[in-house]
Amino acid sequence: MNTSDSRQSPGLARKLFAWRKTAGIGEGLYHFRRVEGLNKTRLHLRVDPDGTGTLVINASSILHLNPSASLIAYHHLNGSSPADIQSQVKGAFSGAPNEILTEIQLITADLEAFIQADGEPVNTYSGIEIGSPYSHHPSAPYRMDLALTYRCNNDCPHCYNARSRSYPELGTRDWKKIIDRLWQINIPHLIFTGGEPTLRDDLAELIAYAEEKGQITGLNTNGRRLSDPKFLASLVDAGLDHVQITVESHNPEIHDQMVNHRGAWDQTIAGVKNSLASPLFVMTNTTMLQNNRDSLSATLDFLGQLGIPTVGLNALIYAGRGKDVGTGLSEDELKPLLELAQDKTHSLGQKLIWYTPTLYCYFNPLDMGLGIKGCTAALYNMCVEPDGGVIPCQSYYRQLGNLLIDPWKSIWEHDLALQLRERKFLPADCQTCSLLEECGAGCPLAYAEHPRVVKPVIPPAS
Numbered sequence: 001m002n003t004s005d006s007r008q009s010p011g012l013a014r015k016l017f018a019w020r021k022t023a024g025i026g027e028g029l030y031h032f033r034r035v036e037g038l039n040k041t042r043l044h045l046r047v048d049p050d051g052t053g054t055l056v057i058n059a060s061s062i063l064h065l066n067p068s069a070s071l072i073a074y075h076h077l078n079g080s081s082p083a084d085i086q087s088q089v090k091g092a093f094s095g096a097p098n099e100i101l102t103e104i105q106l107i108t109a110d111l112e113a114f115i116q117a118d119g120e121p122v123n124t125y126s127g128i129e130i131g132s133p134y135s136h137h138p139s140a141p142y143r144m145d146l147a148l149t150y151r152c153n154n155d156c157p158h159c160y161n162a163r164s165r166s167y168p169e170l171g172t173r174d175w176k177k178i179i180d181r182l183w184q185i186n187i188p189h190l191i192f193t194g195g196e197p198t199l200r201d202d203l204a205e206l207i208a209y210a211e212e213k214g215q216i217t218g219l220n221t222n223g224r225r226l227s228d229p230k231f232l233a234s235l236v237d238a239g240l241d242h243v244q245i246t247v248e249s250h251n252p253e254i255h256d257q258m259v260n261h262r263g264a265w266d267q268t269i270a271g272v273k274n275s276l277a278s279p280l281f282v283m284t285n286t287t288m289l290q291n292n293r294d295s296l297s298a299t300l301d302f303l304g305q306l307g308i309p310t311v312g313l314n315a316l317i318y319a320g321r322g323k324d325v326g327t328g329l330s331e332d333e334l335k336p337l338l339e340l341a342q343d344k345t346h347s348l349g350q351k352l353i354w355y356t357p358t359l360y361c362y363f364n365p366l367d368m369g370l371g372i373k374g375c376t377a378a379l380y381n382m383c384v385e386p387d388g389g390v391i392p393c394q395s396y397y398r399q400l401g402n403l404l405i406d407p408w409k410s411i412w413e414h415d416l417a418l419q420l421r422e423r424k425f426l427p428a429d430c431q432t433c434s435l436l437e438e439c440g441a442g443c444p445l446a447y448a449e450h451p452r453v454v455k456p457v458i459p460p461a462s
Contacts, residue, residue, distance in 0.1 A: 193383075204238040249295050357442045
């Protein structure tokens with residue numbers, strides 16, 4: 001299961017039925033669990049007021065469905081036979097032909113193929129239509145990061161947190177109200193983050209509360225408190241699904257220097273080992289800076305020896321202290337490091353995730369097989385601050401409203417959220433680039449902090 005790299009399928013929809021919808025399933029978030037031997041699958045079907053749907057598979061890959069496909073998916077996931085589904089479709093759509101059983105069987109076969117693949121490429125047979133990346137604009141994000149606190153037991157000089165460590169924090173009751181609201185607006189995936197979320201004594205209680213509702217829960221942490229087996233067990237018992245632990249280097253001195261806390265590495269690696277011995281899905285993340293670039297190869301070998309299945313990498317985030325730290329790497333410096341990481345992780349049988357959106361004219365992740373990486377702030381993910389305020393992403397510190405007092409519509413349709421979704425911040429030269437749909441001009445924060453002349457625009461496709 002992926003923690004922060006939810007792969008958006010490029011607007012998948014069934015191009016089969018053009019009938020008029022007269023009935024069907026109601027708007028809402030529907031949760032399904034599957035257990036087949038050692039394999040566990042969590043599925044969420046989000047149905048919007050117009051009947052269109054989004055199938056979220058293990059909080060890591062997403063399939064967009066039109067109303068007829070949403071109805072078919074709902075009944076298929078509930079265990080209905082193709083014949084029963086045919087009856088439901090004919091009852092819900094006027095103009096549907098009498099015999100559509102074969103088409104339904106093709107669609108359900110494709111649904112199963114996508115579920116089993118969980119984000120990997122699949123062959124389909126039912127005429128599924130492929131749309132452009134980021135073309136689907138939902139009514140709420142698919143993932144919400146919950147920054148429970150801005151307190152931290154590390155003190156990273158490159159930290160993107162722009163808030164005071166003493167920033168006001170909600171109590172347990174109010175955080176449960178936040179979780180209630182997020183379920184009501186159909187958000188299936190929550191990641192507890194910070195600061196350092198493990199400093200909250202109620203973390204396990206909040207995880208359990210979200211899991212009882214049916215949400216998938218993840219934890220982004222420096223891993224130090226996970227060195228305590230009893231504390232980790234409390235999170236596992238609460239239902240936590242996945243954890244991402246920051247490991248800056250295989251070398252204790254480099255890691256401790258980067259997090260500005262002597263002895264942190266020992267606790268972090270103990271936390272990694274404890275997590276790997278638990279039922280949790282475990283991955284690591286490393287910020288590539290001047291401090292650790294020369295040790296990246298050895299760090300990747302070390303993570304492989306530990307048995308880390310998924311390795312995440314990112315560049316400096318230009319927020320908080322990251323704006324002034326001066327240790328970031330340019331795109332030209334990042335490319336050979338990512339090539340090294342690809343070779344290493346491939347040889348070790350690991351999965352590599354690259355998080356950072358870049359200007360494709362400087363660094364194109366598609367050329368390296370890293371997938372489409374663009375800014376999804378206020379679109380597919382957002383963040384709730386410790387006081388309940390909502391910001392576009394965990395690094396963009398401008399509140400759009402507060403979940404405890406403001407209507408969701410006013411938050412979602414805030415001017416800044418609309419500007420980000422509609423890419424109003426684009427450099428002028430980017431607006432005619434043929435790679436705009438995939439690139440989106442990179443990270444708005446990076447461009448704001450480091451304005452640059454955009455390289456010659458790639459001619460639009462004729």
